[in-house]
Amino acid sequence: MSRRWSAVAWGAGGVLVLVALWEAYKFLGPADGVVLGTTRVLPRTTDLAMPHVWDMLGRLAEPVTRSPSAPPLWGAILLAALTTLGIAAAGWLVGVVVGVGLALVMQRWRLAEWGLLPWIVLSQTVPLIAFAPVVKSWGSRVEIGAFEWQDWMSVALIASYLAFFPIAVGALKGLQSPDRIHAELMQTYAAGYWATLRKLRFPAAVPYLLPALRLGAANAVVGAVVAEVSTGLQGGIGRLLIQFAGQASGDPAKAWGPIFGAVVLGLVAAGSVALLGAILKNYRRTEETA
Amino acid sequence: SGGTDSGDGGDTADGDLTPVKLQLQWLPQGQFAGYFAAAEQGYFEEEGLEVEIIPSGGDIVPQDALANGDVDYAIAWVPKVLGSIEQGANLTDIAQIFQRSGTLQVSWADSGIESIADFEGKKIGSWGFGNEWEIFAAMADEGLDATTVQIITQDFNMNAFLQGDIDAAQAMTYNEYAQLLETVNPDTGELYEPSDFNVISYEETAGAMLQDAIWADTERLESDEEYQETTVAFLKAVVKGWVYAAENPEEASEITIAAGSGWGPSHELWMVNETNKLIWPSEAGIGIIDEAAWDKTVAGALAAVNESGAHLITEEPPASAWTNEWIQQALDELEADGLDLTGEGFEPIDVTLEEGGN
Amino acid sequence: MATATGTAAITAARVGGTAAARSRREAVLRVVAPIAVGLIVLGAWQFLVSVVGVSDYLLPSPQSIAEEFVAYWPSILSAAVITGTNAFVGLVVGTVLGLALAALAARWRAIDRMSAPVVAALAVVPIVALAPVLNSMFGADSQFGRQAIAALASFVPVFLNTLRGFRQTTPVHRDLMKAYAATSGQVLRTITLPTARPFMLTGIRIASSLAVISALVAEYFGGPRGGLGSLISTSAASSAYARAWAYVVASIALGLLFYLATLALERLVQPRTTRQRTTEGST
Amino acid sequence: MTDPTTAPAVAAPAGGGAPDAVAAPPGTPAVEIRGVDKTFDTRSGLVPALDGIDLTVAEGEFVSLIGPSGCGKSTLMRLIADLDEPTSGEVRVFGKTARQARRDQDYGIAFQQAGLLPWRTVAANVALPLELHGVASASRRDRVAELLEMVGLADFADRYPDQLSGGMQQRVAIARALAERPRLLLMDEPFGALDEMTREKMQAELVRICAETGAAVVFVTHSIPEAVFLSDRVVVMSPRPGRIQQVVSMQLGADASRTEALREERAFFEMVTVVREALHGAPAGGARGVETR
Amino acid sequence: MTDPTTAPAVAAPAGGGAPDAVAAPPGTPAVEIRGVDKTFDTRSGLVPALDGIDLTVAEGEFVSLIGPSGCGKSTLMRLIADLDEPTSGEVRVFGKTARQARRDQDYGIAFQQAGLLPWRTVAANVALPLELHGVASASRRDRVAELLEMVGLADFADRYPDQLSGGMQQRVAIARALAERPRLLLMDEPFGALDEMTREKMQAELVRICAETGAAVVFVTHSIPEAVFLSDRVVVMSPRPGRIQQVVSMQLGADASRTEALREERAFFEMVTVVREALHGAPAGGARGVETR
Numbered sequence A: 001m002s003r004r005w006s007a008v009a010w011g012a013g014g015v016l017v018l019v020a021l022w023e024a025y026k027f028l029g030p031a032d033g034v035v036l037g038t039t040r041v042l043p044r045t046t047d048l049a050m051p052h053v054w055d056m057l058g059r060l061a062e063p064v065t066r067s068p069s070a071p072p073l074w075g076a077i078l079l080a081a082l083t084t085l086g087i088a089a090a091g092w093l094v095g096v097v098v099g100v101g102l103a104l105v106m107q108r109w110r111l112a113e114w115g116l117l118p119w120i121v122l123s124q125t126v127p128l129i130a131f132a133p134v135v136k137s138w139g140s141r142v143e144i145g146a147f148e149w150q151d152w153m154s155v156a157l158i159a160s161y162l163a164f165f166p167i168a169v170g171a172l173k174g175l176q177s178p179d180r181i182h183a184e185l186m187q188t189y190a191a192g193y194w195a196t197l198r199k200l201r202f203p204a205a206v207p208y209l210l211p212a213l214r215l216g217a218a219n220a221v222v223g224a225v226v227a228e229v230s231t232g233l234q235g236g237i238g239r240l241l242i243q244f245a246g247q248a249s250g251d252p253a254k255a256w257g258p259i260f261g262a263v264v265l266g267l268v269a270a271g272s273v274a275l276l277g278a279i280l281k282n283y284r285r286t287e288e289t290a
Numbered sequence B: 001s002g003g004t005d006s007g008d009g010g011d012t013a014d015g016d017l018t019p020v021k022l023q024l025q026w027l028p029q030g031q032f033a034g035y036f037a038a039a040e041q042g043y044f045e046e047e048g049l050e051v052e053i054i055p056s057g058g059d060i061v062p063q064d065a066l067a068n069g070d071v072d073y074a075i076a077w078v079p080k081v082l083g084s085i086e087q088g089a090n091l092t093d094i095a096q097i098f099q100r101s102g103t104l105q106v107s108w109a110d111s112g113i114e115s116i117a118d119f120e121g122k123k124i125g126s127w128g129f130g131n132e133w134e135i136f137a138a139m140a141d142e143g144l145d146a147t148t149v150q151i152i153t154q155d156f157n158m159n160a161f162l163q164g165d166i167d168a169a170q171a172m173t174y175n176e177y178a179q180l181l182e183t184v185n186p187d188t189g190e191l192y193e194p195s196d197f198n199v200i201s202y203e204e205t206a207g208a209m210l211q212d213a214i215w216a217d218t219e220r221l222e223s224d225e226e227y228q229e230t231t232v233a234f235l236k237a238v239v240k241g242w243v244y245a246a247e248n249p250e251e252a253s254e255i256t257i258a259a260g261s262g263w264g265p266s267h268e269l270w271m272v273n274e275t276n277k278l279i280w281p282s283e284a285g286i287g288i289i290d291e292a293a294w295d296k297t298v299a300g301a302l303a304a305v306n307e308s309g310a311h312l313i314t315e316e317p318p319a320s321a322w323t324n325e326w327i328q329q330a331l332d333e334l335e336a337d338g339l340d341l342t343g344e345g346f347e348p349i350d351v352t353l354e355e356g357g358n
Numbered sequence C: 001m002a003t004a005t006g007t008a009a010i011t012a013a014r015v016g017g018t019a020a021a022r023s024r025r026e027a028v029l030r031v032v033a034p035i036a037v038g039l040i041v042l043g044a045w046q047f048l049v050s051v052v053g054v055s056d057y058l059l060p061s062p063q064s065i066a067e068e069f070v071a072y073w074p075s076i077l078s079a080a081v082i083t084g085t086n087a088f089v090g091l092v093v094g095t096v097l098g099l100a101l102a103a104l105a106a107r108w109r110a111i112d113r114m115s116a117p118v119v120a121a122l123a124v125v126p127i128v129a130l131a132p133v134l135n136s137m138f139g140a141d142s143q144f145g146r147q148a149i150a151a152l153a154s155f156v157p158v159f160l161n162t163l164r165g166f167r168q169t170t171p172v173h174r175d176l177m178k179a180y181a182a183t184s185g186q187v188l189r190t191i192t193l194p195t196a197r198p199f200m201l202t203g204i205r206i207a208s209s210l211a212v213i214s215a216l217v218a219e220y221f222g223g224p225r226g227g228l229g230s231l232i233s234t235s236a237a238s239s240a241y242a243r244a245w246a247y248v249v250a251s252i253a254l255g256l257l258f259y260l261a262t263l264a265l266e267r268l269v270q271p272r273t274t275r276q277r278t279t280e281g282s283t
Numbered sequence D, E: 001m002t003d004p005t006t007a008p009a010v011a012a013p014a015g016g017g018a019p020d021a022v023a024a025p026p027g028t029p030a031v032e033i034r035g036v037d038k039t040f041d042t043r044s045g046l047v048p049a050l051d052g053i054d055l056t057v058a059e060g061e062f063v064s065l066i067g068p069s070g071c072g073k074s075t076l077m078r079l080i081a082d083l084d085e086p087t088s089g090e091v092r093v094f095g096k097t098a099r100q101a102r103r104d105q106d107y108g109i110a111f112q113q114a115g116l117l118p119w120r121t122v123a124a125n126v127a128l129p130l131e132l133h134g135v136a137s138a139s140r141r142d143r144v145a146e147l148l149e150m151v152g153l154a155d156f157a158d159r160y161p162d163q164l165s166g167g168m169q170q171r172v173a174i175a176r177a178l179a180e181r182p183r184l185l186l187m188d189e190p191f192g193a194l195d196e197m198t199r200e201k202m203q204a205e206l207v208r209i210c211a212e213t214g215a216a217v218v219f220v221t222h223s224i225p226e227a228v229f230l231s232d233r234v235v236v237m238s239p240r241p242g243r244i245q246q247v248v249s250m251q252l253g254a255d256a257s258r259t260e261a262l263r264e265e266r267a268f269f270e271m272v273t274v275v276r277e278a279l280h281g282a283p284a285g286g287a288r289g290v291e292t293r
């Protein structure tokens, strides 16, 4: 317990050092930054480019606009972050299903692994942002019975596209991880594919799956935010990001609010998966002893 | 739009409402005040419509949403849609809401950039996403091609210009120009003044192009009678909305804020007011497409070449690309209501901008 | 004994090179299978567009994409060079920073513990969200903002993997070095760096794809035009989807190029034996 | 000390495919291996691992396989367990094919590594085969308790494998192998990873357990004293391709019980010497080995 | 066979801190351990690992440490190597402090795992200590060739460790330990991972190498026959906290040369039995152990 507190204290120290660096540079650095040749290698220090840390934090407490109905900035950001979190979670779940499904197929048939894995790796070089409008447009065509495609689903779909990759790779590794001795033990028990999967492969995959799920969660958040920007979905943090960036000339501190929101959002998403890891700690015993 | 079979777009306000989807070009803001006013004031319902206004933003291309059948009408700039039409979209401009271009190119007062000809060798800001064609068209008229300048993509604010990364920034009269005037001049501690800037208005150049127009699906317009009726009803409500916005700019700006605009009240009011200026006066009646302006836009679009050598369009758009038929019908029907459809009595108001637009 | 060997030889002759054949077949399948999958998808796509008649406007056919690709080849090439340069600069800077900070963190626990929350945040924050503020900070007229984003994106996996690599030295090797009374410089050279090397290379390989994607996505948030990202958005904005897809294809190729280059680096820098051993544990 | 007259009876070398010299006991033999060859088809060519193996293990008999590394001990055992298939020849377990015997769970198996599932408690590990074969949870619990009692780990039922010493883990693995009361136990160097003292303790325990269950055992080991201490017969193999070099029947005296005291008896050392010499191909001290053929 | 008169002389138990019963040979002893305690301060409390250890290893002497797992054999060896420091007491190597001896490279060391650097060839692995201590590249090459010749791996100089068998890897590790001609060799279960036959071969080779180099050896093992075969004296330790239980001098007859034949001699078996009994605390067969005290 005390170790955890000391980690928190050190971490807080690290953040403080960062803040101190920011302010020190802002105080000492030239207004137009440090330019080497034609490239500016250190940033400008104007209030427009680098607001004071206290201005950024202070701005969070003020209302979004002067309009009487405006909520405080932090409230608007919190609400948007929660919205995005929900979308990212949906995308993450889809990513888990697809990723684990692909991993199962690839683990079962080597030919599938050879045929699919290179494409799965390649898929990560595809700039998804280019597809956001296409996904939205395709999605809007889907209407099955009472089910109607919502715009947020397009965003979730894009989030899942980013999330599935680490999960597929991690799950494949995990499913392939059982020692030969364990696989053969199951064989001597004349255990079938599903029994082996349930009793051996899935439990053995947990230590590989957890970091993959965490990475997937972080990726889902990135995907959700970028896709919100890209499809213009309202209500999420991505939307606030462009909206407040648009107001940054007159109100530079405001643009940082959604960035802090995105950081918190990512940490919460990754942290929730860490919680999952705590629940499954018995499946991670090899990790701890190794 | 296929939901009702009453076929009656008329006055049955409390009967079945015809659902209509309208795709905006950007986030909810004063630029679209007339549509939000029409919704809020119940004009759509009066016409028997239930209109869902879909905001855009990011990479969503309104005319594509329309061409794909996702929506029934879309607001988009004419040059951008001309490009889509050449790519195979089948769309028709049914009402030219903005009668003039609201695009400016802003430079510092001491920069020496006073006309398009001064662009040569300068860093010229543009948002991309098809907003750059006016620049290229204006430059083409001056004999400059896209490679003689450096095009910098502006992001969502004016910082790049304020910090000198861009020599001349693209700005809409109703938005980015106001952003400049909402920013504190670090030298004086006061907000920037209009006198701090040189402003080139594309409306006064050969590059001027028609902007916010209402687009409809050409095929449905030709063959679907129900859609035709809906179109007239829709246009009537929209016109009423814009008339309301012209007469009640404060209320209109409050309506857009309530509809989800993220701007502060002063900026919003500025935007409604400036938008009104682009619409009114409208000698032939609001929404009527001026053939000369249309032809000028087409000529500009044909002339413009971007820096990767791509043309916006390479041939004249088809005749179906625009028609005054429906807006004329709508205006005729509204004539009786005694509305000011030409903006004869329109008087812009004075708006004081606050720091940060808040 | 002689007969037994003889039998074995006969058996060997009869079964004749099946294992070799099998391994050859495997090598072929490893190449053919992904190509087959790709062709099937491409074929289905073309079929959807040209036979089923999904509108070319919505989903351009591979053929029309290829045509656009050829037509705009010079512009695609120069755009790829711009984006590729940004990604490369970012990758190099991010890698150097990642390696350096990981070395410091491995050496001083204080740095490790203080950097933990910052790195954790960097790992989860959508780095492209920083694009607008970076453009303000460094100027929208330079590619620096994009390079900075690519560098930040590359930094995280390089740092994390390298730090892990620095912690992989086995106790027996450390004891050995102590028994040899080796200086800390010698320990670094003979044990720590070679042990960490495969982990560093893995980090760089992961970073390579990230660098390309980030540099490209960052172009959507302002800055000079001409890169793949801004051309994709411009083309899409004028509904020239086939052209947009042609730029997308180019960006995929660019990402692949980076990935393969880092893979080649890995093969080059790393002796055969250790590679086999570590590729399993470290990806 | 190296008096040839004290040399024990040694079975005929099995290289030529002759049947076991020791007569099979009444009843179906637990394992019957006839003319088995095994060749691995690897990328670098064919690897002959076993050549002309004939071996019969009677019910309740304890047979050890010993031989240099790579001689095919594990391979032979895997053939019996139907984890691999012979290239030619036949393996029968309790009169059935090896496959059938595996399906019927006629044997229990333990490897060099305990191979416990790290995420399961000791009890859950032992219960695994019962669980897989649908034994009801109540009788499963009873059987597990009984087994853990037998291997002396009743107090550790709820521990996880990483909380146990190597010897304890191996005992859990043995309990698991015994879970379904197999009449045949296959063990591949189960004590290889243990230190000498623990190993001796485990050997004594194995002797006790075998006596209790009456199972036949095929036991792979590298240790001569271990093979001698445990076995009724020791099968000495020669490498590349693996052949049975000799089958040595343990003659430890009529009154020899397998207790700790046995390890210090003269007969024990003599049998160790006999197996050593068989293993080295020729006797280290003289030409005695030749006479026994 | 269990005749008490044949029991060899056994040194006095060293638990009470009495000096070694066997007189130190002339010259400085290779290792001198006086009253050493070692307590580990772990998260779960203090772990006493060694308690009152006194031991002297003469120059050229071969001393084995044997004892149950966890009795502190490795710890003791690490103290000699100055990889750890004693909590109290003194360790001197060739009359210097352990630290000085380490700095002077007075010993060579080999562990249970070969601990080769996988990215270096066999030759480069052997050359490592020479490289670290600035030996010129030409003489380095000569010495490496000589060493590889000695361990019989001259043909494998350019292979990588993972291309070698366990026994070959261990031979490389021994060559590496011998690289700087140390007068003291520390070996912690160097053959623990090998199979019995390879192990016996390696033992014979170690005997030869020791004879060639004349180095003193401190050798940790779990195997009684191994300790008996190799050593001049066997130090038997008892666990928790580790104490020296007995120091047994090997009495294998005046003419006993350490050849393969020795393994089958009666004296060998008898010494095995003596060590076994010392290890088990009391004789397995009777009360004989008491008499030897």
Ligand SMILES: Nc1ncnc2c1ncn2[C@@H]1O[C@H](COP(=O)(O)OP(=O)(O)OP(=O)(O)O)[C@@H](O)[C@H]1O
Residues within 6 Å of the ligand: D040, D041, D042, D047, D048, D049, D067, D068, D069, D070, D071, D072, D073, D074, D075, D076, E195
């Ligand atoms: N799956 C396999 N593929 C190819 N060759 C194999 C395979 N399994 C074993 N072999 C080879 O067959 C021979 C016998 O191997 P096996 O494992 O049965 O020996 P072993 O007697 O158990 O050795 P050890 O004592 O080291 O365990 C060896 O040469 C080995 O390399």
Ligand SMILES: Nc1ncnc2c1ncn2[C@@H]1O[C@H](COP(=O)(O)OP(=O)(O)OP(=O)(O)O)[C@@H](O)[C@H]1O
Residues within 6 Å of the ligand: D195, E040, E041, E042, E047, E048, E049, E067, E068, E069, E070, E071, E072, E073, E074, E075, E076
């Ligand atoms: N670094 C350490 N920290 C804490 N305790 C230790 C450490 N090293 C050894 N011990 C403890 O000291 C005792 C002796 O350990 P040591 O490794 O010397 O035993 P050993 O005789 O070599 O055992 P083995 O035969 O298993 O190698 C054990 O109880 C062990 O847990």
Ligand SMILES: [Mg+2]
Residues within 6 Å of the ligand: D073, D074, D075, D188
């Ligand atoms: Mg084996």
Ligand SMILES: [Mg+2]
Residues within 6 Å of the ligand: E073, E074, E075, E188
């Ligand atoms: Mg030890």
